[in-house]
Amino acid sequence: MSDEAKAPADPPRAIVAGHGEFGAGLVSAVEQITGRGGQLIPIAVHKLGVEAIEDLLRDRMAEEGIRVIFTDLQAGSCTMASRRILRGMPNALLVAGANLPMLLDFVFSDGVDPVGAARHAAERGRAAVTAHGGSA
């Protein structure tokens, strides 16, 4: 496909941050499945302290006009930093405990306000967790 025929890139709508390469891994999977990974900005924080994590997330939110953050663990540093940021941004939303089904739902809700889309995605992600077998 030529560059002219390519669909326009999706504008970023949310940040995905967490331990290790959590963000990059999930965004890579979303891109592979849907081609819509551009809606998500992966952030890694290996070498950063709490204040630097908060600054990084705040800067990326401001640069891209983002109001949604997905993180991995309730106890994670990215979650803690996000909660500090959201203290002064009541119109923004943090979803801790993100998973792939959740992000897939989010990127397909691109006609919806990102905060509403993220709330819906959180429910879908929670419902998508199942366990099979193990009865022996």
Add this chain to the structure above:
Amino acid sequence: MTLLLYRIDDRLIHGQVVVGWGQPLDVGFIVLVDDSVATSDWEQELYRMGVPPNMEVYFNTVEDAVRELPKYRSDPRKGILLTGNIETMRRIAEQAHVDAVNVGGLHARPGRVQRVRYVFLTPQEEQELRALAAGGVRVTSQDVPGARPIPLESLLAGVEE
């Protein structure tokens, strides 16, 4: 039981502490020693939300922590004492006996130089660690339980392996 771990970690309560150490050690409580957090209800609530329901968190100033140490050490549960910087741990060790200190995470910041993957130090912080060791405290660096503890001299030399 007793306090199993005296840890310096500038992220305070986070995944490595709650899950990485907390689960394998079966930790029942964390003593978070920070003079600022100890006076902020909002910060305390933030950290409480990061721990599972079966894990209790005590928020202490240095003064309170030193006074309460005998109680924590005789608690039947296993515990972790946590500070966000070296100075706070040094102040505790100056007033109470501490066998060993774990440098778990001090991250990049202006003025700090990287020593190992997860420890960056200013010259002042290096001196504080040396002062801790000179006072009889065994200082090692170790981010997660499965990693090999790095002796202080290796840490300061930037030798992780």
